[in-house]
Amino acid sequence: MYDFNYHRPKSIDEALSALSSASDGKLMGGGQTLLPTLKQRLASPSDVVDLSAISELSGITEQGGAIVIGAGTCHAEVAGNASVQSKIPALAALAEGIGDPQVRNRGTIGGSIANNDPAADYPAALVGLGATVKTNMREVAADDFFTGMFETALADDEIVTAVSFPVPEKAGYAKFPNPASRYAIVGVMASKGPAGVRVAVTGAGQGGVFRVSAMETALAGHFSAEALTGVSVPADDLNADLHASAEYRAHLVGVMAKRAVDAAG
């Protein structure tokens, strides 16, 4: 790892000022992806701005019909939070399945979505539940936030502050994890609620998370696993690597979608 200047601001304004005065600054949530990336010298920022000491970024609140999760909230807190467990159990289960306990104690929701790893779990949660991303500048619908592999709608000087999840009537998440990394080979979030019927897939798409409109249409008629029988996704634009071919991933999307709907109850 190359050396860098380290900053630990106490407020978003301080963070923005540290970022703007750096020649090549990088924001850090829990560092569970950024630090391994720096170790491999895949990135060498001049400055790292650690957001973990900004108290307004952490915590989970219920606001109207939504659960709002601060960007600096770690996965273990989301998994263990009573509001999340009772209102959106699928989200608690998804957070509980990320990485391992030690990674969940440090990795944050804001860091995960800003990184937008194509095999990460949270993008499926945000798109599959119709969440809204709040930043220091604006609010962005999850559908517009994830723009491609490791790409988001965030501007260079934009910081994710929170994610608001509308409480669904039903939601389920099913993941076929890579047995070593626990990243999703395929993960599917299916839900029915104020954001409509949604099916979002992570791990499979070359461009990251995507929705499956054919499945959403089928589930809008009847929200049951049987409704998905015969509905498939083409393998054309899916990832292929040593873990799974594109065809196998396409098959898994169908299987995981059914399991997600079953889990939604």
Add this chain to the structure above:
Amino acid sequence: MPSVSMTVNGKAVTGEVEGRTLLVEFLRQNLNLTGTHVGCDTSQCGACVVHVNGKSIKACTTLAVQAEGAEIITIEGMATNGDLHPIQAAFKEHHGLQCGFCTPGMVMSAADLLQRNSNPSEPEVREWLEGNICRCTGYQNIVKAIQAAAQAMRG
């Protein structure tokens, strides 16, 4: 060069580090606390697990400067007055180690589990150990040791 201060095993410590210095490097090289191991250095194997403010984390994927002001417990902080911690004693009793390289991380990870769940089932122990890799034991005696420690600690 940044200065960092934290409490390690109940003792206040201060040191000069680089921004990039990992917590595990600070513990091993600055403080000579070499019980915390570096196995994979890619946050997968868990040999470097320590507690930061009561939660288990991977010290190879945490910067020393991120631990500013924190309470750290390492494997060296587990025994009391020369008496092994019940988890350490159970690993010894149940042969929960062979080469011993992964053991500090296993013990620290298990300690975090048992403070959350005083009576974990075998699947719960195995699930919790997702982030700790052992290449000798096949895990059987590690799981047995952690369940025995849980029983001993419940009294």
